[in-house]
Amino acid sequence: MNPVKIGILGLGTVGGGTVNVLRRNADEITRRAGREIQVCRASTRDLSRSRICDTTGIALTSDPDEIVSDPDIQIVVETIGGEFPARDLVMKALENGKHVVTANKMLIALHGNEIFAAARERGLMVAFEAAVAGGIPIIKTIREGLAGNKVEWLAGIINGTSNFILTEMWEKGRDFADVLKEAQALGYAEADPTFDIEGVDAAHKLTILASIAFGIPLQFGKVYIEGITGITAADVKYAEALGYRIKLLGIARRTPKGIELRVHPTLIPARRLIANVNGVMNAVLVKGDAVGPTLHYGAGAGAEPTASAVVADIVDVVRTLTSDPENRVPHLAFQPAAISEIPILPIEEVETAYYLRLSAEDKPGVLADVTRILASHHISIEAVLQKEMPDGESHLPVIMLTQKVAERELNAALREIEALPTIKGAVKRIRLETLG
Amino acid sequence: MNPVKIGILGLGTVGGGTVNVLRRNADEITRRAGREIQVCRASTRDLSRSRICDTTGIALTSDPDEIVSDPDIQIVVETIGGEFPARDLVMKALENGKHVVTANKMLIALHGNEIFAAARERGLMVAFEAAVAGGIPIIKTIREGLAGNKVEWLAGIINGTSNFILTEMWEKGRDFADVLKEAQALGYAEADPTFDIEGVDAAHKLTILASIAFGIPLQFGKVYIEGITGITAADVKYAEALGYRIKLLGIARRTPKGIELRVHPTLIPARRLIANVNGVMNAVLVKGDAVGPTLHYGAGAGAEPTASAVVADIVDVVRTLTSDPENRVPHLAFQPAAISEIPILPIEEVETAYYLRLSAEDKPGVLADVTRILASHHISIEAVLQKEMPDGESHLPVIMLTQKVAERELNAALREIEALPTIKGAVKRIRLETLG
Numbered sequence: 061m062n063p064v065k066i067g068i069l070g071l072g073t074v075g076g077g078t079v080n081v082l083r084r085n086a087d088e089i090t091r092r093a094g095r096e097i098q099v100c101r102a103s104t105r106d107l108s109r110s111r112i113c114d115t116t117g118i119a120l121t122s123d124p125d126e127i128v129s130d131p132d133i134q135i136v137v138e139t140i141g142g143e144f145p146a147r148d149l150v151m152k153a154l155e156n157g158k159h160v161v162t163a164n165k166m167l168i169a170l171h172g173n174e175i176f177a178a179a180r181e182r183g184l185m186v187a188f189e190a191a192v193a194g195g196i197p198i199i200k201t202i203r204e205g206l207a208g209n210k211v212e213w214l215a216g217i218i219n220g221t222s223n224f225i226l227t228e229m230w231e232k233g234r235d236f237a238d239v240l241k242e243a244q245a246l247g248y249a250e251a252d253p254t255f256d257i258e259g260v261d262a263a264h265k266l267t268i269l270a271s272i273a274f275g276i277p278l279q280f281g282k283v284y285i286e287g288i289t290g291i292t293a294a295d296v297k298y299a300e301a302l303g304y305r306i307k308l309l310g311i312a313r314r315t316p317k318g319i320e321l322r323v324h325p326t327l328i329p330a331r332r333l334i335a336n337v338n339g340v341m342n343a344v345l346v347k348g349d350a351v352g353p354t355l356h357y358g359a360g361a362g363a364e365p366t367a368s369a370v371v372a373d374i375v376d377v378v379r380t381l382t383s384d385p386e387n388r389v390p391h392l393a394f395q396p397a398a399i400s401e402i403p404i405l406p407i408e409e410v411e412t413a414y415y416l417r418l419s420a421e422d423k424p425g426v427l428a429d430v431t432r433i434l435a436s437h438h439i440s441i442e443a444v445l446q447k448e449m450p451d452g453e454s455h456l457p458v459i460m461l462t463q464k465v466a467e468r469e470l471n472a473a474l475r476e477i478e479a480l481p482t483i484k485g486a487v488k489r490i491r492l493e494t495l496g
Numbered sequence: 497m498n499p500v501k502i503g504i505l506g507l508g509t510v511g512g513g514t515v516n517v518l519r520r521n522a523d524e525i526t527r528r529a530g531r532e533i534q535v536c537r538a539s540t541r542d543l544s545r546s547r548i549c550d551t552t553g554i555a556l557t558s559d560p561d562e563i564v565s566d567p568d569i570q571i572v573v574e575t576i577g578g579e580f581p582a583r584d585l586v587m588k589a590l591e592n593g594k595h596v597v598t599a600n601k602m603l604i605a606l607h608g609n610e611i612f613a614a615a616r617e618r619g620l621m622v623a624f625e626a627a628v629a630g631g632i633p634i635i636k637t638i639r640e641g642l643a644g645n646k647v648e649w650l651a652g653i654i655n656g657t658s659n660f661i662l663t664e665m666w667e668k669g670r671d672f673a674d675v676l677k678e679a680q681a682l683g684y685a686e687a688d689p690t691f692d693i694e695g696v697d698a699a700h701k702l703t704i705l706a707s708i709a710f711g712i713p714l715q716f717g718k719v720y721i722e723g724i725t726g727i728t729a730a731d732v733k734y735a736e737a738l739g740y741r742i743k744l745l746g747i748a749r750r751t752p753k754g755i756e757l758r759v760h761p762t763l764i765p766a767r768r769l770i771a772n773v774n775g776v777m778n779a780v781l782v783k784g785d786a787v788g789p790t791l792h793y794g795a796g797a798g799a800e801p802t803a804s805a806v807v808a809d810i811v812d813v814v815r816t817l818t819s820d821p822e823n824r825v826p827h828l829a830f831q832p833a834a835i836s837e838i839p840i841l842p843i844e845e846v847e848t849a850y851y852l853r854l855s856a857e858d859k860p861g862v863l864a865d866v867t868r869i870l871a872s873h874h875i876s877i878e879a880v881l882q883k884e885m886p887d888g889e890s891h892l893p894v895i896m897l898t899q900k901v902a903e904r905e906l907n908a909a910l911r912e913i914e915a916l917p918t919i920k921g922a923v924k925r926i927r928l929e930t931l932g
Contacts, residue, residue, distance in 0.1 A: 091834035195787035197641025205633025208807025351631035351804035354794035371644025398527035
């Protein structure tokens, strides 16, 4: 069969990595796909810049429009990243009848509904495996591999930068700010790390995972997002003493009242496999009603792991070039007509267990006041850890683990506790999930 | 669209589980697949036996031939297990133009080449996700999700029974025979557990994994197989003291001299995620050149986890009913014309590190003799652990970890060591892999 002709938008980390993998593994890929995959053209902002890939035989242009309108190109690979111009280029590629492969989580999370509708109208594929968890084929796993299941919940370490930071804080007792600086120096964190450490990047990915797990529209705006900037070395240490690790998780759960969609630091039992996913690695735990818990682990970023996912998508698209669009795997796993409007649960109604840390005066009756308030809100205490008074401090750190309680109820209790004259400052709270 | 009509051969654990999952999740599955999946007929040896599934609306027969020749049935699901009559029924289903979904590892490992050839001739699908690692979609992951990679190696805990036994031995210091009896009582091990504990079941699955990872024919006869019956509670304890766990692994590795295909107990570093996969759970670690290491974890057996894989395969087949056979994913991941005849490396030529345990007289010079022999065979020692003389014993246990050495060379050294008058009995050896 004729080679399939590809155009790539952007030759940075992901685009360059894709060219490298397609070249190096050309034989292996052709042995699988049954036909050659040929990168004909690529766009790049600065034609004179040095690149991680060899571009021999690839016509370069600084104008991405040339690629999305090139009649020879069958598949456009979008690896520019970001919202614009990526959205417009992808829409234009679709208008011009091209299939699209993208690694762009923000694009899919924010504009996926519109993009998939446009693709469907024209019988085109938009593949986005690389948008979530890099090289881990988690989209394919949930969408196809677990297709017989009703997914109950999923929880993922889907941001490598925050996982690197939390791992360093745990392994070495270091402070957040200190590790962040190192992560930036190592290139694991961007110059502006906000999206990573504030949970926005993880929320983009969670939006996509939840959609294909539950058959709901992409609704990034409804994700509750809390980052890791408030986690201290002390929290990490206290959690460890209680048998827990702190991880930034993206969690989606089906409940009778609606779907929970939330990204936040989370205490999880140290004995769980996912609690031992360290450094920049990613992992997604998916609980299906038939299969039970499954874990999918691998590199969540980097040129070649991401390229691995991009190339797998290209091969998938190549296989379906001649197939009947009706029978393809739907973009969001469920048939468009079967997408459900189950409501997303407001965070106040979400029930979780909590880690609470408070600074209490060291005198009789203080703990009794706190537990009385918690009891009056029907909040049960699972464990209490009282630490020695730190040097030069006037208050004792007291750590409590609660049983499950609705966030609204906890907030009410915390307001009362914080009003006690014996308690200093705000109560620190971190959600806790057993993932059992 | 019209419902797709399915016939199931066998209504035991897997067949019954499949009926249950298809019924319970009918809505969810139809939302994904776009059409209803209808189990019309099922065969069962004993029509009067009680079953785990409700068979209302399913025409039952004790003659499986009726199912494979029923003109209304489009997909035959084979969940009888074992070599015969499964092979003949599957071949007959194919002759009659039916697609096949099977959970039968032995069937695929032993007769897959012939079955896939027959299927190809008629443009039919044979799907077998459930044959390896139960509910973990590992076939799809390697075949499609990692299609851009040159797979370097894979290592899997792919037999739940042996993993349960080794986990109990490790957690509770129990003996092999003792745990085996419990596993049989719990139903984790068959009345005849030979296939599980001797590594044959794992070898069936490894045969399949290696074929789709490297694009080689199924060649079960070339797998080196060693079970866990020789592992003692003492070995498990010594391994732990050295920072290792013992797991029964199926390992396939690409080397310049050929492909390694082996199932054996293996010491692996305790800090690896896969070393912490316990009980009956399965996990497969796959190292691709682009993606790096990836781990895929879940339940490897049981009615519903296996049914999860069977149903995912049914949905996959349903999607391709109208597609051009040329463009489907090849049964063994690689195009039939591109299957490679890379040789399988004989076990004598395989290089690994080793755990050695010997019983030595407690007198000067004994260890020097042993290390001299090892050195003369260019075998480097990585660690030595000498234990106290056990009560009532005349010899000391000495444990050594070697660096990598070809098995032939190690065997020669061990023959010399075993001939020393100061060494009692055979040297126990267990292979060691860092999986790094």
